[in-house]
Amino acid sequence: MHIIVLVKQVPETSDVQMDKETGTMIRSSSSSIINPLDLYALEAALTIKDVKGARVSVITMGPAGAIKVLKEAIAMGCDDAVHLTDRAFAGSDTWATSYILAQAIKKLGLPDLILCGERATDGDTAQVGPAIASWLSLPAVTYTSKIEQIEINSIIAERLIEEGYQKVKVALPALMTVVKEIGIVRLPTLKGKKKAMASSIPQWNAHDIEADPSFIGLKGSPTRVVKIETPKVSRNCTLVHVEDEASMSVAMDSLFAFLNDRDFLQKGGKKHA
Amino acid sequence: MHEVWTISETYEGRIKEVSLELLARGRALADTLGVALGTVVIGYKIPKTELNSLIEHGADSVYVADDPKLSSFTCNTYSNVLVQLFAAHKPQIVVSAATTTGRTLMPYVAVKTHAGLTADCTGLAIEENTQNLLQTRPAIGGNILATIKTPDHRPQMATVRPRSTKILAPDSSRTGSIEYIPISEDWFSSEVEVLGMRALEGQQGAIDEADIVVSGGKGLKKKDNFKLIEKLAVALGGEVGASRDAVDRGWEAYPHQVGLSGKTISPRLYMAAGISGAIQHLAGIKTAKCIVAINSDEHANIFDLADFGIVGDLFTVIPEILKRLESRSEA
Numbered sequence: 001m002h003i004i005v006l007v008k009q010v011p012e013t014s015d016v017q018m019d020k021e022t023g024t025m026i027r028s029s030s031s032s033i034i035n036p037l038d039l040y041a042l043e044a045a046l047t048i049k050d051v052k053g054a055r056v057s058v059i060t061m062g063p064a065g066a067i068k069v070l071k072e073a074i075a076m077g078c079d080d081a082v083h084l085t086d087r088a089f090a091g092s093d094t095w096a097t098s099y100i101l102a103q104a105i106k107k108l109g110l111p112d113l114i115l116c117g118e119r120a121t122d123g124d125t126a127q128v129g130p131a132i133a134s135w136l137s138l139p140a141v142t143y144t145s146k147i148e149q150i151e152i153n154s155i156i157a158e159r160l161i162e163e164g165y166q167k168v169k170v171a172l173p174a175l176m177t178v179v180k181e182i183g184i185v186r187l188p189t190l191k192g193k194k195k196a197m198a199s200s201i202p203q204w205n206a207h208d209i210e211a212d213p214s215f216i217g218l219k220g221s222p223t224r225v226v227k228i229e230t231p232k233v234s235r236n237c238t239l240v241h242v243e244d245e246a247s248m249s250v251a252m253d254s255l256f257a258f259l260n261d262r263d264f265l266q267k268g269g270k271k272h273a
Numbered sequence: 274m275h276e277v278w279t280i281s282e283t284y285e286g287r288i289k290e291v292s293l294e295l296l297a298r299g300r301a302l303a304d305t306l307g308v309a310l311g312t313v314v315i316g317y318k319i320p321k322t323e324l325n326s327l328i329e330h331g332a333d334s335v336y337v338a339d340d341p342k343l344s345s346f347t348c349n350t351y352s353n354v355l356v357q358l359f360a361a362h363k364p365q366i367v368v369s370a371a372t373t374t375g376r377t378l379m380p381y382v383a384v385k386t387h388a389g390l391t392a393d394c395t396g397l398a399i400e401e402n403t404q405n406l407l408q409t410r411p412a413i414g415g416n417i418l419a420t421i422k423t424p425d426h427r428p429q430m431a432t433v434r435p436r437s438t439k440i441l442a443p444d445s446s447r448t449g450s451i452e453y454i455p456i457s458e459d460w461f462s463s464e465v466e467v468l469g470m471r472a473l474e475g476q477q478g479a480i481d482e483a484d485i486v487v488s489g490g491k492g493l494k495k496k497d498n499f500k501l502i503e504k505l506a507v508a509l510g511g512e513v514g515a516s517r518d519a520v521d522r523g524w525e526a527y528p529h530q531v532g533l534s535g536k537t538i539s540p541r542l543y544m545a546a547g548i549s550g551a552i553q554h555l556a557g558i559k560t561a562k563c564i565v566a567i568n569s570d571e572h573a574n575i576f577d578l579a580d581f582g583i584v585g586d587l588f589t590v591i592p593e594i595l596k597r598l599e600s601r602s603e604a
């Protein structure tokens with residue numbers, strides 16, 4: 001079985017603090033990490049590899065530094081990787097990005113399974129996965145929370161949707177996006193780290209993947225960002241302190257007045273209305 | 274004139290509330306442009322009353338694809354239906370919900386139709402001179418708001434976050450058309466088969482589309498104490514949420530996790546108790562209409578984003594709130 005996992009490099013957010021004055025994000029450093037949600041896609045692929053045996057390839061599209069996330073994926077147990085990088089890719093929206101990734105997948109050879117994270121924590125669109133499936137005319141199973149059964153030609157899985165868990169059977173080849181519930185992410189091993197260090201990762205440009213120039217980069221992107229604003233985070237919080245019975249009573253009066261003013265107390269009282 | 278369209282979702286034969294929210298969005302856009310508002314319903318045996326309710330809530334035309342093989346959502350098949358409908362009617366704008374269905378289906382269709390698509394919008398407007406759709410969405414964990422447009426491609430597509438729009442009051446005097454579109458065997462792909470549904474564990478429902486969400490974090494100290502959060506949620510008519518720390522400890526199931534690696538939600542009221550307000554948590558609630566926080570640490574980050582904060586011990590504060598709520602409902 002051949003599995004391709006798509007991972008994105010995103011800015012680290014865990015040590016980000018908010019600037020209380022301006023409401024903007026202070027990035028302590030511009031260090032980049034694997035999109036945290038893509039770790040679950042890697043985990044799902046490596047679990048299949050453990051259980052059934054599989055070759056796991058990783059692809060990322062991004063600037064030179066993005067090779068780091070591929071090395072990390074190999075250190076976790078992936079077999080090989082491809083780095084898509086070209087100035088011409090810059091400014092791609094999800095439509096163009098998914099085209100580039102789909103072209104790379106075609107060049108690598110259509111695998112049995114393509115795995116993506118649910119969404120990237122920076123762009124946060126969750127569009128690239130289903131869009132790649134569309135380019136390749138593959139079935140798309142999104143929000144996968146559990147892979148129950150893997151056959152040669154199909155997978156039975158559960159999807160976490162609003163109403164609960166939906167069980168589906170999907171014919172392979174297919175594309176799946178996964179959520180955190182799929183598993184607990186493994187750490188890189190020493191052996192993996194050595195392998196990562198030793199491995200040379202091919203870089204492909206637009207020409208290598210036979211990309212249509214009118215489909216990539218800013219020029220190939222149907223959407224345009226026309227404005228960026230930083231909304232102010234502070235909501236002018238009314239803060240009350242509860243230390244004893246008297247302050248509790250004051251706090252409750254003020255809370256209930258607040259909730260009442262905003263019509264939040266209807267539902268609770270509805271049964272008697 | 275090319276219509277504005279929304280995609281209506283159904284569950285168990287009923288139109289979902291979020292689809293009525295979309296009609297309010299669509300109505301405003303269609304009125305600004307001076308065109309009709311259409312909506313597409315794909316499903317099986319959707320009752321006439323439900324279809325009529327779409328008209329009452331703002332639709333001028335309802336396009337229905339009704340077939341047993343359309344009874345549950347599968348991406349490829351639903352995409353085939355939409356691609357055919359877009360080709361026939363050429364809507365200029367198509368708005369869908371940023372639900373698990375909308376966020377799967379729309380990107381699939383956008384590729385097939387070479388359309389631009391903006392995810393998870395919280396604001397939609399028409400640009401004055403160009404009549405282009407302006408799509409505003411939070412990005413980078415809700416820390417910026419980006420406005421996006423699609424100048425040269427049609428339709429202009431967007432998904433809209435549930436609970437970010439007020440439903441229009443139903444108007445039973447509104448008229449509109451309901452058109453059943455002829456079923457085409459070419460739509461159906463058998464690559465995905467829906468085998469069944471399993472309900473979420475516990476009594477609580479989904480937080481994605483809830484009006485009120487009450488969340489607990491590590492400050493709850495143990496699983497048993499999470500009952501306090503559940504009680505408060507029930508008393509307020511809301512659903513239960515949790516921080517990642519609470520979920521990782523097994524106090525609440527993953528579908529209830531709010532934040533970066535859980536769900537991004539926009540309830541009318543978000544109440545957080547024993548949650549510090551880490552940036553990854555706040556990323557999930559930036560667009561909540563109103564936030565109330567209870568935390569014993571007055572410097573907790575959650576207070577930066579809250580509208581109302583109680584600095585105090587949640588184990589005394591929540592029981593007191595419950596007591597007040599009870600006495601109110603008895604009154």
Ligand SMILES: Cc1cc2nc3c(=O)[nH]c(=O)nc-3n(C[C@H](O)[C@H](O)[C@H](O)COP(=O)(O)OP(=O)(O)OC[C@H]3O[C@@H](n4cnc5c(N)ncnc54)[C@H](O)[C@@H]3O)c2cc1C
Pocket residue numbers: 014036489490491492493515516517518519530531532533534535536546547548549550551552553554557567568569570573585586587588
């Ligand atoms: C990649 C990544 C993704 C993440 N995704 C998410 C996510 O989706 N959702 C999420 O929530 N987190 C996420 N996190 C984790 C996040 O960084 C925090 O660790 C987490 O949100 C903390 O949870 P908490 O607020 O419950 O716990 P803590 O930060 O430990 O806060 C507990 C709070 O409870 C208060 N408290 C204690 N006792 C009481 C009491 N008796 N009464 C009142 N208050 C009390 C304390 O003052 C404290 O503020 C993610 C982290 C990373 C790195």
Ligand SMILES: Nc1ncnc2c1ncn2[C@@H]1O[C@H](COP(=O)(O)O)[C@@H](O)[C@H]1O
Pocket residue numbers: 006007008009035037038041059060061062094097101115116117118119120121123124125126127128129
């Ligand atoms: N530049 C990229 N390189 C590789 N994979 C990507 C890239 N962008 C997005 N993806 C994949 O698509 C998923 C969804 O991303 P997004 O649509 O940006 O939220 C991610 O979790 C990745 O699996």
